[in-house]
Amino acid sequence: MTGRVLAVRLDNAGDVLLTGPAIRALAARAGRVTVLAGPSGAEAARLLPGVGEVLTWRAPWADFDPPPVDPAAVTRLVTELRSRDLDEAVIFTSFHQSPLPAALLLRLAGVRRISAISEDYPGSLLDVRHRVPEHADLPEAERALSLARAAGYDLPAGDDGRLAVRRPLPDTRRLTGEEPYLVCHPGVSVPARAWLPERWRAAVAELVAAGHRVVVTGSPREIELTGAVAEAAPGVVDLGGRTSLAELAGVLDRAACAVVANTGPAHLAAAVGTPVVSLFAPVVPAPRWAPYGVPTVLLGDQEAPCRNSRARVCPVPGHPCLTSVTALDVRAAVEKLTGESLNA
Known part of the structure; x- marks a missing residue:
C-alpha cells in the first residue's frame, strides 16, 4: 500500500x-x-x-x-x-x-x-x-x-477495466416513468460534433412512431434544444436541465439504449453499461474516443474531409459527416442494439 x-x-x-x-x-x-x-x-x-x-x-x-x-x-x-x-x-x-x-x-x-x-x-x-x-x-x-x-499500479483481480460509476445511483423513475425507454441526448460540448436539431426531431419522431418511449436529456444550457427535440412527438419526456450528473447516470442506467454524439453522456452511458448509438463526427478518431466497453453502433462518415482535424467548429460546408445520417439509420441502430422492432 x-x-x-x-x-x-x-x-x-x-x-x-x-x-x-x-x-x-x-x-x-x-x-x-x-x-x-x-x-x-x-x-x-x-x-x-x-x-x-x-x-x-x-x-x-x-x-x-x-x-x-x-x-x-x-x-x-x-x-x-x-x-x-x-x-x-x-x-x-x-x-x-x-x-x-x-x-x-x-x-x-x-x-x-x-x-x-x-x-x-x-x-x-x-x-x-x-x-x-x-x-x-x-x-x-x-x-x-x-x-x-x-507508474506501478494495476487493476485488482476481478476488475474488468471497463468504465464504472459509484453505486447506488439515484432512483430516477419519478423523472422518466417506468421502463422500457430510450435516451436521446442532442447536446454537445463541441459544435463540430453536433447533429442538426431538425435531424434529432426527425429521429425522435421515427422512434416514437416505431413504438419506443423516448426520454430527452440535456444540461441547463441546452433546455431550448431539448424542448424543441421533445416536441417532435407526443409522450416524449423532456429532462433538459432537470438532472444532476448522478441523476443523468441513473436515467441512462435504466435506459435500453442511448442515442448521443461524441460527448460526455456517451461515456456516462458506457460507464453504466448502456448500449450506445454514437453519432460520431470523425474530427477525432473513433478507435480512441468511441464509447468504451459497451455494445455500440457508430453512425457518421468516418472518412469525411474533417477526419482527425480536431476542429471545434465544422470546417466543411454542410457538415456532411453527420448530415449523411438519417432518422431511419438511427431507428435501425437502436433496434440492432435492443433487439426490438416494435412496429416492423
Missing part, C-alpha cells in the same frame, strides 16, 4: 470518466486518491469509484474557455497541494495535451514522484516518462491505464 496519490485530469467530464479504470488502479494500492479536475470534470470525478477527494482548478492551458494566468491562483493551488503532503501524482492527458505545465506546479508543491505520458523532453519535471505510440490508436481508457501501470 502506498500513501497519498494525486490523479490529475483537467479537461471535460467524458475525459474524466475515461480515466476511471486508471484511477481504480491507483486506488487499489494507494492509501487515498485525490483527483485534481477542471470545473467541467469535477462532478464526473465525484462519481468515480476509488476517489477519496476532488479538488477543482481551472487550468489556463486545458480549459476550452481558459482564464488568464493568475499568479495568486497558481500560488493558492500550490499551497493547497503542498498542504496534502502528496507522495505521488499521475498526470492524465489526451495525446494532444502536454502534462508539463501541471508537472511544474506539482514540483513546486513538493510532490515526491510524478508520472505522465510525454513526447516532449520533461527535464526534471517527471520521474516516470511514459510513451505511447500514437499510431496505435489505443482507446483513451486503455491509454490512461497504461500510464497507471507504468
Whole structure:
C-alpha cells in the first residue's frame, strides 16, 4: 500500500470518466486518491469509484474557455497541494495535451514522484516518462491505464477495466416513468460534433412512431434544444436541465439504449453499461474516443474531409459527416442494439 496519490485530469467530464479504470488502479494500492479536475470534470470525478477527494482548478492551458494566468491562483493551488503532503501524482492527458505545465506546479508543491505520458523532453519535471505510440490508436481508457501501470499500479483481480460509476445511483423513475425507454441526448460540448436539431426531431419522431418511449436529456444550457427535440412527438419526456450528473447516470442506467454524439453522456452511458448509438463526427478518431466497453453502433462518415482535424467548429460546408445520417439509420441502430422492432 502506498500513501497519498494525486490523479490529475483537467479537461471535460467524458475525459474524466475515461480515466476511471486508471484511477481504480491507483486506488487499489494507494492509501487515498485525490483527483485534481477542471470545473467541467469535477462532478464526473465525484462519481468515480476509488476517489477519496476532488479538488477543482481551472487550468489556463486545458480549459476550452481558459482564464488568464493568475499568479495568486497558481500560488493558492500550490499551497493547497503542498498542504496534502502528496507522495505521488499521475498526470492524465489526451495525446494532444502536454502534462508539463501541471508537472511544474506539482514540483513546486513538493510532490515526491510524478508520472505522465510525454513526447516532449520533461527535464526534471517527471520521474516516470511514459510513451505511447500514437499510431496505435489505443482507446483513451486503455491509454490512461497504461500510464497507471507504468507508474506501478494495476487493476485488482476481478476488475474488468471497463468504465464504472459509484453505486447506488439515484432512483430516477419519478423523472422518466417506468421502463422500457430510450435516451436521446442532442447536446454537445463541441459544435463540430453536433447533429442538426431538425435531424434529432426527425429521429425522435421515427422512434416514437416505431413504438419506443423516448426520454430527452440535456444540461441547463441546452433546455431550448431539448424542448424543441421533445416536441417532435407526443409522450416524449423532456429532462433538459432537470438532472444532476448522478441523476443523468441513473436515467441512462435504466435506459435500453442511448442515442448521443461524441460527448460526455456517451461515456456516462458506457460507464453504466448502456448500449450506445454514437453519432460520431470523425474530427477525432473513433478507435480512441468511441464509447468504451459497451455494445455500440457508430453512425457518421468516418472518412469525411474533417477526419482527425480536431476542429471545434465544422470546417466543411454542410457538415456532411453527420448530415449523411438519417432518422431511419438511427431507428435501425437502436433496434440492432435492443433487439426490438416494435412496429416492423
